[in-house]
Amino acid sequence: MIITIHDDFNLQRIIDSGQCFRPVKIPDGRYRFITGKHLLHIQELGDGRYEVDCSRWNWKHTWKPYFDLNASYAAIRRSIPDSDTYLTWAAEYSQGIRILRQDPWEMLITFIISQRKSIPAIRSAVEMLCEKAGTLCEEGGENFYTFPRPGELARLSEEDLRECSLGYRAPYIYQTVKRVCREKIHLSQWNSLPDETLMEKLLEFPGVGIKVANCTALFGFHRISRAPIDVWIERVIREHYGGRNPFVLYPETAGIMQQYMFYYIRNER
């Protein structure tokens, strides 16, 4: 099926923007995304046209929301004042990045894993976890593993987790999984909480500090006002904003501005 997208949309930049770790570009030039039990191949054809291998229904109800295609990122870019020269450059350079609407549980576990790991190491660990505990699915003749639900992860011992190269994060994951199962926590039910309450609850999990909680809120709960500050953004603030937090200017869209800066500082030159 052919679909048309008129707004900012760049698949390579989306998968390189550090918000997701399972999507890949496959050798034939298509991009492969996984969400829940769904698999999608998508290929750019030019002029905003894309070939996707899903039904019209699935596009409308699964993938269009996943890519956040009901929002205008072009309008968000245009809202940046010329006076913010660094962000203006960053957003221009990063045009096409969108904040995917990913699963909260997957984001929580993934960003606990992410601490002090390189992006390739995160990808590898997450994939091992999926193969070890996820469900084997098939769609369009291709097999893939889902990201394991809490009940599936609960079958793993701490030693099983360590075998996924999780190192000292293994007990964090182990305890988080145990708590979610014991207290029957459904993260998707936290969708209605205000940002501050959501943050407080995320911070209660072991191995979750401010940075991981913000990433989970931004990428798993689509709280686009949350801007995670990592070593790269710290560098931006230090070197380009004289140590002053630049996100106070963008209370509604700080998370998106953060993505532009993050992608820019990591890829320029």
Next chain:
DNA sequence: GATCAGGTTTGCA
């Protein structure tokens, strides 16, 4: 072999 990678926790001023 040392250092670093999208941090968090712990312990001690």
Next chain:
DNA sequence: TGCAAACCTGAT
């Protein structure tokens, strides 16, 4: 309240 040091592991 603030600041190091320690922590698994793979890559450079």
